[in-house]
Amino acid sequence: MTTFKSRLQSDLTTAIKGRDELRSATLRMTLAAITTEEVAGKTARELSDEEVRKVVAREAKKRREAAEAFESGGRPEQAARERAEGEVLAEYLPQQLSDDELAALVAEAVAEARAGGAEGPRAMGAVMKIVNPKVAGRAEGGRVAAAVKGALA
Numbered sequence: 001m002t003t004f005k006s007r008l009q010s011d012l013t014t015a016i017k018g019r020d021e022l023r024s025a026t027l028r029m030t031l032a033a034i035t036t037e038e039v040a041g042k043t044a045r046e047l048s049d050e051e052v053r054k055v056v057a058r059e060a061k062k063r064r065e066a067a068e069a070f071e072s073g074g075r076p077e078q079a080a081r082e083r084a085e086g087e088v089l090a091e092y093l094p095q096q097l098s099d100d101e102l103a104a105l106v107a108e109a110v111a112e113a114r115a116g117g118a119e120g121p122r123a124m125g126a127v128m129k130i131v132n133p134k135v136a137g138r139a140e141g142g143r144v145a146a147a148v149k150g151a152l153a
Contacts, residue, residue: 002048002049004052004053005031005034005047005052008034008056012027012028029059033055033059034047034055053093053094054137056089057093057137059089060089060090060093063085063089066079066082067083093137094138096138096139097139102135102139102144102147103147103151105135106144106151109130109148113127121153124148127148127152128144128145128148131148
């Protein structure tokens with residue numbers, strides 16, 4: 001078992017013993033999503049720490065989107081619950097990049113892509129290819145794409 005997954009399971013045990021309903025429910029759902037990912041496909045396999053982190057990030061994003069949907073649907077209690085679950089999951093994710101840090105990484109990638117001959121809006125793919133590995137889980141894809149578009153404009 002990966003160290004990240006075992007950390008999630010031990011935290012779940014602690015939350016259950018401490019009768020922390022929110023944390024235990026959130027970690028249960030996340031571990032279920034990890035197990036689903038492990039058995040998806042033709043053969044079952046164990047996920048690496050990085051793959052587990054991606055599943056946790058995907059679950060956190062689902063919580064953010066659900067909170068927005070509940071808020072716009074006039075259900076503030078449910079939106080608050082989704083936000084609280086997202087905060088629990090955020091504890092397991094790397095610190096997000098600030099706008100300034102993201103802009104600096106994007107500027108470097110744009111300069112690198114232009115040195116390689118990419119110009120204008122068509123350079124978007126080349127720049128994204130350079131910047132994505134540097135960002136790796138520390139900023140959402142939509143946020144990165146918006147920063148790249150802004151830098152290329």
